[in-house]
Every structure is written in C-alpha cells, then in structure tokens.
Amino acid sequence: xxxxxxxxxxxxxxxxxxxxxxxxxxxxxxxxxxxxxxxxxxxxxxxxxxxxxxxxxxxxxxxxxxxxxxxxxxxxxxxxxxxxxxxxxxxxxxxxxxxxxxxxxxxxxxxxxxxxxxxxxxxxxxxxxxxxxxxxxxxxxxxxxxxxxxxxxxxxxxxxxxxxxxxxxxxxxxxxxxxxxxxxxxxxxxxxxxxxxxxxxxxxxxxxxxxxxxxxxxxxxxxxxxxxxxxxxxxxxxxx
Numbered sequence: 001x002x003x004x005x006x007x008x009x010x011x012x013x014x015x016x017x018x019x020x021x022x023x024x025x026x027x028x029x030x031x032x033x034x035x036x037x038x039x040x041x042x043x044x045x046x047x048x049x050x051x052x053x054x055x056x057x058x059x060x061x062x063x064x065x066x067x068x069x070x071x072x073x074x075x076x077x078x079x080x081x082x083x084x085x086x087x088x089x090x091x092x093x094x095x096x097x098x099x100x101x102x103x104x105x106x107x108x109x110x111x112x113x114x115x116x117x118x119x120x121x122x123x124x125x126x127x128x129x130x131x132x133x134x135x136x137x138x139x140x141x142x143x144x145x146x147x148x149x150x151x152x153x154x155x156x157x158x159x160x161x162x163x164x165x166x167x168x169x170x171x172x173x174x175x176x177x178x179x180x181x182x183x184x185x186x187x188x189x190x191x192x193x194x195x196x197x198x199x200x201x202x203x204x205x206x207x208x209x210x211x212x213x214x215x216x217x218x219x220x221x222x223x224x225x226x227x228x229x230x231x232x233x234x235x236x237x238x239x240x
Contacts, residue, residue, distance in 0.1 A: 019202045106154065110157070
C-alpha cells in the first residue's frame with residue numbers, strides 16, 4: 001500500500017496545526033508550510049510521522065509559487081493539499097492596510113496555491129484539494145467586509161474548480177470547509193457562540209476530507225445558521 005502524502009498551507013497555527021497532527025497520527029507524510037518557520041520547526045519535532053517543512057509567504061507570489069512547487073517535488077508528489085492559511089481582522093474604519101492584507105492572503109495567496117495544486121492533480125490524474133472558507137462567505141459583514149468577501153471568493157473559486165474536476169472524469173476531489181466560530185487568533189469579538197476549539201474543528205475537517213465531501217460546515221450545527229443566513233431577508237439581516 002502506497003504512503004499517503006499531504007501538504008498543509010498555514011500549518012503553523014490554528015486549524016492547520018491541528019490538522020497536521022491528525023494527519024500525522026493517521027500515517028500521512030505531511031508537508032508543513034507557513035510564513036513562520038520557527039513554529040513549523042517546533043511542530044515538526046512533535047509529530048510522530050515523517051514531515052517536511054517549507055517557509056512560504058503567500059504574499060510574495062513569485063517566491064511562494066517556486067517554493068510550493070519545490071515542496072511537492074521534495075515529497076515526490078502529494079495526494080492531498082489543504083489551503084488553511086488565512087487572515088482577517090475587524091475593520092470598521094476600512095483601514096486600507098487591513099483590507100489589503102486580507103486580499104493578499106485570502107484572495108491572491110489562496111489563488112496562487114490553488115492554481116498550482118489543481119493543475120498538478122489534473123496532470124497526476126488524481127488528488128484532493130481542500131480550502132478553508134467560512135460561514136462568513138454567505139453574507140457581507142459590516143465590521144469586516146473584505147473578510148466576508150474574500151471568503152465568498154474562496155468558496156466560489158472552489159466550486160469552479162470542482163466543476164472542472166467533474167468534467168475531467170478523473171478521481172479529483174475539491175472540498176470547501178466552512179467553519180463558524182473557531183477559537184484561533186482570528187476569532188475576535190464578544191458574545192461569540194458555538195465556538196469550537198481548533199482541535200475539535202480539525203477533527204471534523206478530517207472526517208469531511210476522509211469522506212471526500214464537497215462542502216462541510218464546521219462544526220456541523222453551523223449548517224442551521226447557514227440555512228438561516230441564506231433565507232434571512234435583507235431588512236432583518238441589516239438590523240443584526
């Protein structure tokens with residue numbers, strides 16, 4: 001039986017870090033990629049299985065693309081690529097620096113990695129691409145408009161790639177992970193509800209990956225909130 005191999009973009013913290021642990025425990029060879037190399041080195045020491053690490057900053061596209069391809073080559077190919085890197089912050093004053101960083105990471109950085117990963121799987125003839133969007137993708141957020149918009153971009157981009165995968169008639173899977181509130185560095189605000197730990201979220205993400213789901217809400221009960229958000233009329237949503 002051939003070894004399973006995965007790369008996690010954004011493995012240094014949060015859900016990406018917890019996913020790295022779960023995959024390693026489940027006999028995956030794991031490629032760990034993120035901007036903060038010191039955190040990757042610390043994580044590598046703790047994981048039970050074979051790992052590779054690569055410092056990749058997706059806001060530097062030319063360098064990031066080259067290094068990501070290098071990591072795939074160093075691992076002699078991969079079966080699963082998870083794009084977990086992301087950025088978000090409250091931005092009620094529409095500070096351009098925050099908006100730009102959100103776009104650079106969540107839109108440009110995501111697209112860069114996806115546009116390497118998907119053609120790679122097409123050429124290989126099989127593979128699984130996973131992207132982390134958000135329940136925030138379903139409606140605009142007045143406190144962080146670029147965040148909700150960027151997550152909607154991710155979700156729609158993944159759907160477009162899924163259509164391509166179906167047309168290819170190859171065993172290529174594309175999974176959109178839509179978390180609600182997860183206790184990570186990006187979780188800001190008071191009175192948050194249904195907050196999951198990064199470990200709990202990662203466990204459910206792994207199950208969605210294992211089942212090759214097209215879409216998974218994390219945690220599962222956020223499916224109800226998603227349904228309500230889609231149906232809610234604008235006049236009511238604007239009052240929230």
